[in-house]
Amino acid sequence: xxxxxxxxxxxxxxxxxxxxxxxxxxxxxxxxxxxxxxxxxxxxxxxxxxxxxxxxxxxxxxxxxxxxxxxxxxxxxxxxxxxxxxxxxxxxxxxxxxxxxxxxxxxxxxxxxxxxxxxxxxxxxxxxxxxxxxxxxxxxxxxxxxxxxxxxxxxxxxxxxxxxxxxxxxxxxxxxxxxxxxxxxxxxxxxxxxxxxxxxxxxxxxxxxxx
Numbered sequence: 001x002x003x004x005x006x007x008x009x010x011x012x013x014x015x016x017x018x019x020x021x022x023x024x025x026x027x028x029x030x031x032x033x034x035x036x037x038x039x040x041x042x043x044x045x046x047x048x049x050x051x052x053x054x055x056x057x058x059x060x061x062x063x064x065x066x067x068x069x070x071x072x073x074x075x076x077x078x079x080x081x082x083x084x085x086x087x088x089x090x091x092x093x094x095x096x097x098x099x100x101x102x103x104x105x106x107x108x109x110x111x112x113x114x115x116x117x118x119x120x121x122x123x124x125x126x127x128x129x130x131x132x133x134x135x136x137x138x139x140x141x142x143x144x145x146x147x148x149x150x151x152x153x154x155x156x157x158x159x160x161x162x163x164x165x166x167x168x169x170x171x172x173x174x175x176x177x178x179x180x181x182x183x184x185x186x187x188x189x190x191x192x193x194x195x196x197x198x199x200x201x202x203x204x205x206x207x208x209x210x211x
Contacts, residue, residue: 074167081139088130140168140176153192
């Protein structure tokens with residue numbers, strides 16, 4: 001569903017003019033496609049409906065229950081990604097204010113700051129990218145960087161499949177790939193993605209295929 005489809009919904013009487021205008025303005029401010037915003041609203045409806053049924057002790061269809069659990073798990077993963085962005089920002093511009101902001105966010109999410117920092121330190125190439133370049137990574141960019149290591153070849157289809165299971169659209173992942181400078185190569189009759197090795201990272205090794 002694109003802007004034209006949203007316009008047709010409005011013309012067809014499915015959404016009124018104020019809602020149509022608000023949706024497009026919100027998409028512009030959030031930097032998201034109307035499709036993504038509509039899907040988020042639908043997902044929220046599913047989760048709220050399922051929670052209410054469970055709270056009231058009513059039966060719930062298995063497909064709805066599985067979908068609710070999947071969406072809640074994805075929401076949790078997104079929450080962790082947002083916390084990591086705060087943590088990387090704190091590493092780049094450390095201050096008492098940034099430390100307090102990170103601590104408060106972790107406490108509200110029920111995630112220990114120590115556990116979060118331990119996970120960040122397990123991905124030194126991401127940490128270096130943020131600290132040296134002052135780069136603010138989007139959730140999709142963070143997903144790719146945390147699931148790839150410099151110099152290793154990753155089948156494109158496998159990465160996109162993993163990303164989609166985590167809630168990212170293919171076009172979102174490809175846009176993140178472009179921003180990060182990840183290269184595409186044709187290897188063994190398939191497309192692979194690779195993060196170029198840093199010039200000063202050490203002696204070169206042969207590219208290693210993973211998965």
